[in-house]
Amino acid sequence: MDNSARDGIQHGLSGIMIMRTCLAIAIVVVVTPIAMGVSLAEERGREAELRIAIEAFGRAFREADVQGLERLLSDDYVHVNGGSGNVIGRDDWLEWVAARRAEIDSGELLITEYRVEDLSIVFHGNTAIAVGAVFSSQVRNGTSSTLRIRFSNTWLYEDSTWRRAAFHDSAIP
Numbered sequence: 001m002d003n004s005a006r007d008g009i010q011h012g013l014s015g016i017m018i019m020r021t022c023l024a025i026a027i028v029v030v031v032t033p034i035a036m037g038v039s040l041a042e043e044r045g046r047e048a049e050l051r052i053a054i055e056a057f058g059r060a061f062r063e064a065d066v067q068g069l070e071r072l073l074s075d076d077y078v079h080v081n082g083g084s085g086n087v088i089g090r091d092d093w094l095e096w097v098a099a100r101r102a103e104i105d106s107g108e109l110l111i112t113e114y115r116v117e118d119l120s121i122v123f124h125g126n127t128a129i130a131v132g133a134v135f136s137s138q139v140r141n142g143t144s145s146t147l148r149i150r151f152s153n154t155w156l157y158e159d160s161t162w163r164r165a166a167f168h169d170s171a172i173p
Helices: 003-035 040-062 066-072 090-106
Strands: 073-080 087-089 109-124 127-140 143-158 161-171
Touching: 040 066, 040 109, 040 127, 040 143, 040 161, 066 073, 066 090, 066 161, 073 090, 087 090, 090 109
Parallel strands: 073 161
Antiparallel strands: 073 087, 109 127, 127 143, 143 161
């Protein structure tokens, strides 16, 4: 067999492997939700609903809206701060947000940007893991700063709404 024939066979085999890989991915994407008793349309609806909750949480956090955040947190919320390593419970974290609201109201703090990027979500029943990045910029007492973090959140679907149960972040250099 000459080289051109061998190359043609290898090219054909690599094309078959690509097709098989694509078929396997398609089967996982379509069959997994069905096997779990969730239709693809329901899965997309749940993801859209959770993305709306994550956006609402981001707006409430940017504005230091304590009441809005209270509605979006589980009762046993745990916040792990990557910068300090501190583990903070729900009530203490909401107190920190209230202090931040006072800084915003006094003009000490101005949040100039806050956006979530690269968001991906994986569902496990009524629990979801959300992973993404946040870019924020602010002016505190006349000094500008920016922050970019990678985060992971655990969200629970309870009482017909999504609530954040856990948070962890780390700085992106």
